[in-house]
Amino acid sequence: MIADEYALFAEHLKKVVGQEVKANNLFITVVLNIIWKMVASRRFDYDDPERQRLQDIVTEFTQITGPQNILFLFPSARFVAPESSGFNKIKVYHSAMQGLFGPCIAEHRATLDPSHPRDFIDAFLIESQRSDAEKRGFDENNLRTLCLDFFIAGSETTSLSMTWALLLMVLYPDVQAKVQAELDEVVGEGRLPSYEDRPRLPYTEAVMTEIWRYTSFVPLAVPHRSSVGPAQLGGYTLPKDTTVMIHLQSAHHDRGHWGDPDVFRPERFIGEDGKFRKDDYFVPFGLGKRACLGESMARTEFFTFLSCMLHQFHVRLPKGAKKPSTEVRQFAIFLQPDDFNVILDHRVRA
Numbered sequence: 001m002i003a004d005e006y007a008l009f010a011e012h013l014k015k016v017v018g019q020e021v022k023a024n025n026l027f028i029t030v031v032l033n034i035i036w037k038m039v040a041s042r043r044f045d046y047d048d049p050e051r052q053r054l055q056d057i058v059t060e061f062t063q064i065t066g067p068q069n070i071l072f073l074f075p076s077a078r079f080v081a082p083e084s085s086g087f088n089k090i091k092v093y094h095s096a097m098q099g100l101f102g103p104c105i106a107e108h109r110a111t112l113d114p115s116h117p118r119d120f121i122d123a124f125l126i127e128s129q130r131s132d133a134e135k136r137g138f139d140e141n142n143l144r145t146l147c148l149d150f151f152i153a154g155s156e157t158t159s160l161s162m163t164w165a166l167l168l169m170v171l172y173p174d175v176q177a178k179v180q181a182e183l184d185e186v187v188g189e190g191r192l193p194s195y196e197d198r199p200r201l202p203y204t205e206a207v208m209t210e211i212w213r214y215t216s217f218v219p220l221a222v223p224h225r226s227s228v229g230p231a232q233l234g235g236y237t238l239p240k241d242t243t244v245m246i247h248l249q250s251a252h253h254d255r256g257h258w259g260d261p262d263v264f265r266p267e268r269f270i271g272e273d274g275k276f277r278k279d280d281y282f283v284p285f286g287l288g289k290r291a292c293l294g295e296s297m298a299r300t301e302f303f304t305f306l307s308c309m310l311h312q313f314h315v316r317l318p319k320g321a322k323k324p325s326t327e328v329r330q331f332a333i334f335l336q337p338d339d340f341n342v343i344l345d346h347r348v349r350a
């Protein structure tokens with residue numbers, strides 16, 4: 001499904017070859033389509049206004065939520081300052097997205113065939129018909145909230161992986177050329193890379209990993225309340241029920257561990273045997289029971305998008321354009337670079 005959606009998106013990319021395009025969120029539609037298909041067997045056309053509405057809501061939602069917002073540390077601020085804390089806006093975005101799912105869930109309910117679940121909504125509705133469903137939380141409110149979770153957690157993250165990838169590929173053309181050389185050698189010219197090629201593409205894997213480490217664009221994991229305690233951590237005593245957040249960015253930029261954490265250097269993930277080398281300090285999806293639910297989907301999407309795009313296109317800056325900065329635009333739940341443009345050219349192989 002991911003490869004099929006990329007193939008449709010590549011047709012869209014081919015139409016803009018040689019032209020300046022905005023790199024930020026260039027991949028958002030293909031990402032939204034993959035989630036929408038998995039959740040509801042639907043997809044958006046590239047010029048569908050409904051898609052643009054959903055995209056705007058997701059982007060604005062993720063920009064006002066997060067550690068820079070007072071509600072992140074003091075949720076009770078919503079009672080005293082619902083407007084200035086952003087709580088009222090969050091409510092508007094929340095109900096706009098829930099409104100989108102309502103008719104879709106109703107349509108699924110009306111056409112449900114329990115022996116042939118089509119997607120996530122069908123699978124949830126089948127569970128909700130069991131006698132203990134209510135006790136286990138299989139109700140419509142939870143279904144709408146889960147759909148919303150998938151869009152919030154799964155769209156900006158994967159799309160931002162590609163925004164940062166485009167930025168780093170234009171800043172480091174030698175890295176881009178090395179990925180393309182590996183793809184040419186392993187995959188060849190006649191077809192696009194597929195997920196089965198991945199184990200034979202250690203440099204491509206190292207570049208993906210270094211993009212996630214270097215940018216750490218999800219800097220903090222989600223706050224979780226500890227269910228055990230008191231516990232000892234780094235010389236501190238944490239009582240039971242303490243809210244704990246993992247600072248992923250600090251693990252990714254620990255000088256004692258990485259040596260040169262502020263340098264973009266994919267080779268750090270290549271072992272002496274030339275194979276991809278894992279590292280325990282690399283934790284972009286969090287840790288433990290509440291780690292990211294979408295890790296394998298995100299890895300498949302990022303691999304497919306990056307490898308297929310670099311197999312087909314060369315990415316460069318427009319002539320005379322200022323180099324984009326790796327500084328982030330604002331500290332938020334997801335870190336984004338400032339807007340920048342790129343040009344995609346068809347690749348000319350030697």
Ligand code: HEM
Nearest residue numbers: 153154157158221222284285286287290291292293294298
């Ligand atoms: C590059 C892409 C992604 C990154 C870097 C990422 C990162 C994270 C992180 C750091 C967490 C918090 C984990 C913790 O608290 O320890 C998280 C949670 C979560 N992610 Fe992702 N994520 C990505 C893509 C996705 C995708 C594609 C989906 C699903 C479509 C998804 C669904 C979720 C969900 C549902 C949670 C909450 C899990 C829970 O609280 O139990 N994520 N993600």
